[in-house]
């Protein structure tokens with residue numbers, strides 16, 4: 001199924017649940033996407049590029065980022081800049097936001113998506129790894145969000161957090177990862193209420209994804225599960241639409257959404 005098919009599926013899914021998506025609204029939008037050197041983040045960068053956005057992308061691998069940025073320009077991005085950063089380093093989250101604010105003159109969308117590598121298996125007491133993963137997958141998110149909030153407030157912008165069904169339900173074999181996603185859901189779900197109390201202009205979207213066919217995810221689950229994996233490009237588009245339509249919760253694929261009691 002091509003891009004048009006994906007847009008159509010995402011559009012139809014949204015039509016019943018959310019205000020309609022206007023692709024024109026993303027033309028010239030100032031966007032920062034983290035974890036954009038591969039997987040869903042990379043696909044989000046390409047979609048934003050096709051919509052004519054101004055993009056800053058980040059991850060650790062500079063050379064790969066450069067290639068992604070070049071492709072974004074060829075796809076139609078008004079701007080595509082990159083900055084290498086390691087989100088486990090205390091000062092890098094703020095450094096990245098400052099770079100984007102300076103280069104783009106503000107932000108309309110902050111898309112928090114990166115995750116550090118982790119193993120799939122029984123927890124054997126590796127507290128240090130869990131602490132490190134918490135820095136990468138959680139603390140850097142709250143640092144970046146706090147740094148970007150004043151600009152998002154000015155632009156009536158959107159904060160998009162990429163989370164997981166493993167941040168909603170407990171399961172074996174992914175304890176450190178799952179903990180970071182529960183932390184994200186708790187923090188940003190609560191921040192949503194505080195922003196509402198302050199009558200803030202900023203929207204929050206929390207995206208709970210099922211299994212997506214990125215290389216890193218497929219490598220982990222190969223031979224372990226036969227649950228179908230959904231396409232990264234479609235997941236990416238659904239996340240972008242959730243942000244653009246200021247939807248609080250996105251479940252992708254849609255049938256993973258828990259039923260209301």
Ligand code: NDP
Pocket residue numbers: 034035036037038039040041058059060061062064085086087088112113114115116117136162163164165208209210211212213214215216217
């Ligand atoms: P990938 O593993 O494909 O991409 C992870 C990205 O994070 C890469 O760009 C990587 O680039 C970057 N990254 C890794 N470590 C660091 C670090 N220390 N500092 C900065 N950047 C880092 O992930 P996916 O695309 O599969 O997942 C994207 C999001 O979707 C995540 O939030 C994930 O939890 C969520 N999700 C994914 C699912 C799936 O099945 N794929 C299921 C549910 C949720 P580099 O190595 O260059 O730093």
